[in-house]
Amino acid sequence: MGGFEDIGARLDALENQGLYRRRRVVEGAQGRELIVDGRRLLNFCSNDYLGLAADPRIAEAFAGAVRKWGVGAGASHLVCGHTGAHRDLEQALAAFTGRPRALLFSTGYSANVGVINALLSVGDHVFEDRLNHASLLDGGWISRADFHWYEHRNVDDLGRQLANSHASDSRLLIVSDGTFSMDGDFCPIGSLVPLARQSAAWIMIDDAHGIGVHGVGGRGLVDPEVYSTEDVPVLVGTLGKAFGTFGAFVAGDDALIETLVQRARNYIFTTALPSAVAIATLRSLAIVAEEGWRREHLAGLISRFRAGADEIGCKLLPSDTPIQPVIVGSARAALAVSRLLEDAGILVTAIRPPSVPRDTARLRVTLTAAHTEADVDRLIECLASIPRDAGPA
Numbered sequence: 001m002g003g004f005e006d007i008g009a010r011l012d013a014l015e016n017q018g019l020y021r022r023r024r025v026v027e028g029a030q031g032r033e034l035i036v037d038g039r040r041l042l043n044f045c046s047n048d049y050l051g052l053a054a055d056p057r058i059a060e061a062f063a064g065a066v067r068k069w070g071v072g073a074g075a076s077h078l079v080c081g082h083t084g085a086h087r088d089l090e091q092a093l094a095a096f097t098g099r100p101r102a103l104l105f106s107t108g109y110s111a112n113v114g115v116i117n118a119l120l121s122v123g124d125h126v127f128e129d130r131l132n133h134a135s136l137l138d139g140g141w142i143s144r145a146d147f148h149w150y151e152h153r154n155v156d157d158l159g160r161q162l163a164n165s166h167a168s169d170s171r172l173l174i175v176s177d178g179t180f181s182m183d184g185d186f187c188p189i190g191s192l193v194p195l196a197r198q199s200a201a202w203i204m205i206d207d208a209h210g211i212g213v214h215g216v217g218g219r220g221l222v223d224p225e226v227y228s229t230e231d232v233p234v235l236v237g238t239l240g241k242a243f244g245t246f247g248a249f250v251a252g253d254d255a256l257i258e259t260l261v262q263r264a265r266n267y268i269f270t271t272a273l274p275s276a277v278a279i280a281t282l283r284s285l286a287i288v289a290e291e292g293w294r295r296e297h298l299a300g301l302i303s304r305f306r307a308g309a310d311e312i313g314c315k316l317l318p319s320d321t322p323i324q325p326v327i328v329g330s331a332r333a334a335l336a337v338s339r340l341l342e343d344a345g346i347l348v349t350a351i352r353p354p355s356v357p358r359d360t361a362r363l364r365v366t367l368t369a370a371h372t373e374a375d376v377d378r379l380i381e382c383l384a385s386i387p388r389d390a391g392p393a
């Protein structure tokens with residue numbers, strides 16, 4: 001068979017391997033409960049870590065801004081789509097991250113691809129953690145730099161590869177998730193910084209899951225009191241997770257930001273984020289900074305879940321974050337457990353290859369500040385009631 005004749009057969013093969021993906025239709029806003037395909041389910045899937053995606057104060061700011069700024073930005077930032085709303089949010093994000101400047105992107109995916117491509121080209125080297133987010137990998141591949149994987153969180157492995165790649169006229173960029181999106185663990189930033197300095201490499205940290213959630217005032221893994229802009233020259237954050245809105249930003253010094261404005265194709269050739277999203281995010285940023293109780297409550301739920309899941313013999317990973325994977329094994333088994341939970345009124349996504357390595361398919365439980373302790377207890381009870389051999393191995 002040649003050409004596209006096997007396109008249907010390949011879909012069938014995905015289905016047979018338990019790898020077929022289906023979208024669920026949600027009606028209404030994000031929250032601790034979701035109406036999915038007409039049923040009310042307790043939601044343990046969302047990245048709305050602080051429970052802000054449907055916050056009425058942010059919604060009100062958004063609605064007011066739509067009346068002032070309209071809906072569409074109408075053009076890219078470099079043509080006539082860049083507004084005072086964008087400028088104000090960029091300044092606020094720079095202050096929040098303790099960096100001289102910040103630049104808005106329409107999504108985290110496009111920020112990651114755009115940044116790596118603006119910085120690297122043929123003859124340069126990019127070093128990526130094995131478990132980096134797909135957008136970081138895609139950015140590295142598209143850049144045409146030499147691509148190096150290093151073992152997950154393994155600074156020795158990275159060090160060896162950096163030493164082998166050193167060349168005076170090429171750029172070396174170390175790229176890592178801050179909090180890994182499928183395992184929930186942190187990147188070893190304290191060891192990456194001296195290694196990068198010694199190798200004349202730059203570090204790029206994508207703290208999509210950390211910003212707003214951890215650290216002093218929700219500043220995430222890259223605490224500006226500890227890590228200067230020289231230590232971590234490129235910091236990426238997203239707005240669609242803890243901030244509960246949409247979009248992303250890159251924070252760094254003036255030369256980095258100007259380089260991105262001149263060269264990042266994903267910045268230049270795309271419509272600007274709606275101004276109302278920027279205004280809503282400004283409101284969200286103030287709430288994230290002020291309402292420390294959201295992070296404290298979330299931390300309490302994380303401990304409660306871990307203690308409970310451990311007691312009933314769940315296989316957890318060493319994560320102190322709202323991302324709490326329960327390892328199941330095969331893709332089919334993970335799907336089967338996820339379906340049984342759903343029958344019990346609980347929504348937890350099964351994450352399967354290629355998002356995670358083979359035989360480590362898992363339930364990716366995410367906790368948010370919108371949950372109650374009783375919600376967590378209910379999840380543990382349901383997990384306990386599912387037979388260990390629920391699915392085919």
Ligand SMILES: *Cc1c(COP(=O)(O)O)cnc(C)c1O
Nearest residue numbers: 107108109133181208238240247
């Ligand atoms: C979600 C995520 C992104 C993508 O961000 P979007 O704004 O949703 O495109 C990038 N990196 C990491 C680590 C993520 O978890």
